[in-house]
Amino acid sequence: MIPLLRRSPIPPGQDRRRAAIRVVAACLAIPLLASVGGCKGRRMKPMLRPLEGTLYIAVGIGELAIDGELQKEIRWRTTMLQNTFRTLQPKVRLQVEVFPEESLPNELRLRNSSGLSPDLLLVNESTARDLARAKLIDTVSFPPTLLDQLDGGSVVRVRRSDGTLIGLPMEPQPLVACFDRRRVQRSPATLSELLAFSAKGMEVGLSLDAVSLAWTLGPLGAIDAVSDLLARQPVTPATRQGLANWLGWLRQADQQQHVTFFPTEAELLKELTAGTLDWIPCRSINLTRVRAVLGQNMGVAPLPSGPFGGASPITRERVLAFGVNSSPVQRQLAMALVRFAVSPLHQRDIVLRSQYVLPVNREVAPQVRSSSVVASMVEGRQQSLQRSKIRLIEGSSKEQREAWQALLTRFLFDDLSQQDALKGLIELLSGWRSR
Amino acid sequence: MNLLLMEIAGWFGYLQRIEVRVQVMVLLLVFLGQGALCRRLAPRFPLARRSDVVIPLLLGLFALVLGLAGFPNGLVLLGLLLYLGWLGLGGVRGLLGRFIQQQQLQLLETRLIRPAYLLVATLLVIRVFANPQDLALIPLGEWFGSEVTLGSFFMAVVIVYVLAMGTGPPAQGLAWLVQRGVGISNGSRRALALMIRYVVVAIGIVWALDHVGFNRAAILAVAGGLSVGLGFGIKEVFSNFVSGLWLLCEGSVRPGEVLVIEGDSCEVRSLGLRAAVLWRNRDNAELVIPNQMFFTTTTVTYTGSDTLRRTQVLVSAAYHHDPNDVIALLEDTARSQPHVLPTPAPKALLLTYGESSISYALRFWIANPMDNVSICSEVQAAVWKAFQDRGIEIPFPQQVQYRMEGPPKS
Numbered sequence: 001m002i003p004l005l006r007r008s009p010i011p012p013g014q015d016r017r018r019a020a021i022r023v024v025a026a027c028l029a030i031p032l033l034a035s036v037g038g039c040k041g042r043r044m045k046p047m048l049r050p051l052e053g054t055l056y057i058a059v060g061i062g063e064l065a066i067d068g069e070l071q072k073e074i075r076w077r078t079t080m081l082q083n084t085f086r087t088l089q090p091k092v093r094l095q096v097e098v099f100p101e102e103s104l105p106n107e108l109r110l111r112n113s114s115g116l117s118p119d120l121l122l123v124n125e126s127t128a129r130d131l132a133r134a135k136l137i138d139t140v141s142f143p144p145t146l147l148d149q150l151d152g153g154s155v156v157r158v159r160r161s162d163g164t165l166i167g168l169p170m171e172p173q174p175l176v177a178c179f180d181r182r183r184v185q186r187s188p189a190t191l192s193e194l195l196a197f198s199a200k201g202m203e204v205g206l207s208l209d210a211v212s213l214a215w216t217l218g219p220l221g222a223i224d225a226v227s228d229l230l231a232r233q234p235v236t237p238a239t240r241q242g243l244a245n246w247l248g249w250l251r252q253a254d255q256q257q258h259v260t261f262f263p264t265e266a267e268l269l270k271e272l273t274a275g276t277l278d279w280i281p282c283r284s285i286n287l288t289r290v291r292a293v294l295g296q297n298m299g300v301a302p303l304p305s306g307p308f309g310g311a312s313p314i315t316r317e318r319v320l321a322f323g324v325n326s327s328p329v330q331r332q333l334a335m336a337l338v339r340f341a342v343s344p345l346h347q348r349d350i351v352l353r354s355q356y357v358l359p360v361n362r363e364v365a366p367q368v369r370s371s372s373v374v375a376s377m378v379e380g381r382q383q384s385l386q387r388s389k390i391r392l393i394e395g396s397s398k399e400q401r402e403a404w405q406a407l408l409t410r411f412l413f414d415d416l417s418q419q420d421a422l423k424g425l426i427e428l429l430s431g432w433r434s435r
Numbered sequence: 436m437n438l439l440l441m442e443i444a445g446w447f448g449y450l451q452r453i454e455v456r457v458q459v460m461v462l463l464l465v466f467l468g469q470g471a472l473c474r475r476l477a478p479r480f481p482l483a484r485r486s487d488v489v490i491p492l493l494l495g496l497f498a499l500v501l502g503l504a505g506f507p508n509g510l511v512l513l514g515l516l517l518y519l520g521w522l523g524l525g526g527v528r529g530l531l532g533r534f535i536q537q538q539q540l541q542l543l544e545t546r547l548i549r550p551a552y553l554l555v556a557t558l559l560v561i562r563v564f565a566n567p568q569d570l571a572l573i574p575l576g577e578w579f580g581s582e583v584t585l586g587s588f589f590m591a592v593v594i595v596y597v598l599a600m601g602t603g604p605p606a607q608g609l610a611w612l613v614q615r616g617v618g619i620s621n622g623s624r625r626a627l628a629l630m631i632r633y634v635v636v637a638i639g640i641v642w643a644l645d646h647v648g649f650n651r652a653a654i655l656a657v658a659g660g661l662s663v664g665l666g667f668g669i670k671e672v673f674s675n676f677v678s679g680l681w682l683l684c685e686g687s688v689r690p691g692e693v694l695v696i697e698g699d700s701c702e703v704r705s706l707g708l709r710a711a712v713l714w715r716n717r718d719n720a721e722l723v724i725p726n727q728m729f730f731t732t733t734t735v736t737y738t739g740s741d742t743l744r745r746t747q748v749l750v751s752a753a754y755h756h757d758p759n760d761v762i763a764l765l766e767d768t769a770r771s772q773p774h775v776l777p778t779p780a781p782k783a784l785l786l787t788y789g790e791s792s793i794s795y796a797l798r799f800w801i802a803n804p805m806d807n808v809s810i811c812s813e814v815q816a817a818v819w820k821a822f823q824d825r826g827i828e829i830p831f832p833q834q835v836q837y838r839m840e841g842p843p844k845s
Contacts, residue, residue, distance in 0.1 A: 053448060053451050054445055054448025054449075054451070056445075056448070056449075067572065068572045068574070068582075068584060071569065071572045071573075093445065093448070095442070095445040095448065097565055097566045097569050098566065098569045099566055099569070107566070110509065110563065111509075111563070112507065113507050113508070113509035113512075114455075114458070114507050114508075114509025114510050114513070114563055115449075115452055115454030115455045115458065115506075115507035115509070115510070116449055116452075116455065116507075116509075116510075116563055116564060325452055325454060325455075325507065326452070327451045327452045327453065329451060330451060330452070
């Protein structure tokens, strides 16, 4: 007689545990299988089939601390881009994350090693260059027909020696003067006027950050000195004289009762919106924040010139760079989005709607006549194009910029004589290396 | 809130990438399939029975293979790291066990260490998918007239939880310092520690509400409205809470006090928001008694002004023994017992002349009221021995029955 085969009894609780494991496995496997299988019910030609998926965009921010206002602003801009882009690709979703630009290399190392890098990064050109050098982003190529539409200088700056691009320039952000119209009737046109206005009570705020303060180098005759030092040229008496003029003016400004130096531009903005300051140099991207507080009282003008020429501000170029882990569909979507972002349609839209950036597409002409804000931004951009070597300052490391700030702070607090400050500055700029 | 849900839902979009899918599948395979694998391998390799060995090995192996193949393996490594961390908690438990009592360690582990680890693990996982700093700014909605962000809400909850669960040892330390400085009793020290905890948690809650940015006027208005409803709805809870606070201040029911509940000595273990927990020595039972009960009924305590207790044993001796000798022997016997206090001196008394014996009471003092029964037992045993040595009889009750003859039959 053949004995009946019986299953060994299951210990109490084990069947329940197995059932729970099955449920968990099912819950995790369903999205996986769905993503593997995809929705392939409708068969369409690849050309006609709309792209579908989530596109991850990392937005790098420079000086400003991440706060609710900034996040809202960035999300609003992304939503605007998404809404218009959906007219082309209706099944796309953009997911935005905000990171301080300085933390991006470490962040990307972590993400790339997990396969979770963002598909696109909106960062400063200098940051994109560093990331490309560290192979943390993918370099790309675009057809010449597209690049020809864009500002030539901007394209040159993102092009590598092998002809590929570290990204596509999207929005230049010039430096302009922002002021409170309730306190200041018109912005000073020259540096002497700036000091004269401050002597009459206008509260002036200046940032000690190298990039934010570079605009004063041109009017004071120090731009060539700094450019030469950055280009590793030998130190000449003219170099010394140029820097001495500049340091002399900084000391003179600091001795004014109504001129205050702050470490970063973020603090200038805070003080202007709080009503403590009346006049500051500010990045055009921050105009929306200032306008949100000052409203119609916000005044925007080009930065003052000086005895040695016009202001020498550094225009920040924002670049759309590409992450390394995108799936083929995500890469296709990212390329499509980038092309859309620099298209005349979108460029015109962002300039007209927000007036905080200039178009990179040459086919879009900024409305200089109808808007003094846009006119000031265009002027600021022109000023920065005239002295391109000064842009090397933007590529400095955090330590170098901190050393710059520390040196100037000690000088302004009389902890360093002008001679010592001059010597220190020459040493610092001579050893200035791009990140 | 919608934004947060959209954000989390958006993370599933990473599954579009083959690298991410492979890593998730590896993790699922290892964590869900290791049981079956262990059962198959166990007969050949006894070490395979241990999941704490198999899981790290498998994860490490897969991470290595992915790395060598040029595939991202960060998620698998993160899984390995988190699993090893979880195993490491066992080591932390062993280490802390050397310094902390088992019961306190259990509480510390379940209420603070493991939740803290899970929190850190969750943040680490989130950190891979999104920037927590950015995520923290997502608004959850407008509560009490102010916009509450995920970060401020989360931080407030964590801080209140940590204060509620983790302030025990620091509060006890502070109370101990006060005891050393001022010389308060042990009961007062425990009460002080509890009150410090209540104060710190209360301040924490106020701070948390302020940190989140709630409108204080709105909170007060809502609290006013709620208090009426709560007063009717859960008045017993409030009554017990207020009673607990009052008892702490009054000092009659504090942790460490010894109370008599239904004839048994019980030690107060803790005085909570709702109820006090008392330990009964007789059967090692814990009694959970609502605070209100102590507030409304008579409480007998042996630790009000001091911890001494006078107790007694009853004993009988035969009529033919001189009561003075018996009394002297009883007192000597009590004095010889190690747990009987020498002062106040033990006292024996002749209580009554019974039917078959003379009843005596031996009264003596002990230091710990909770040891009453055991010390009484020791004393009674010693009395029996002393009586036997001195030939003193403990008589049984005796009854003499006379049989009466009935009337003569006529």
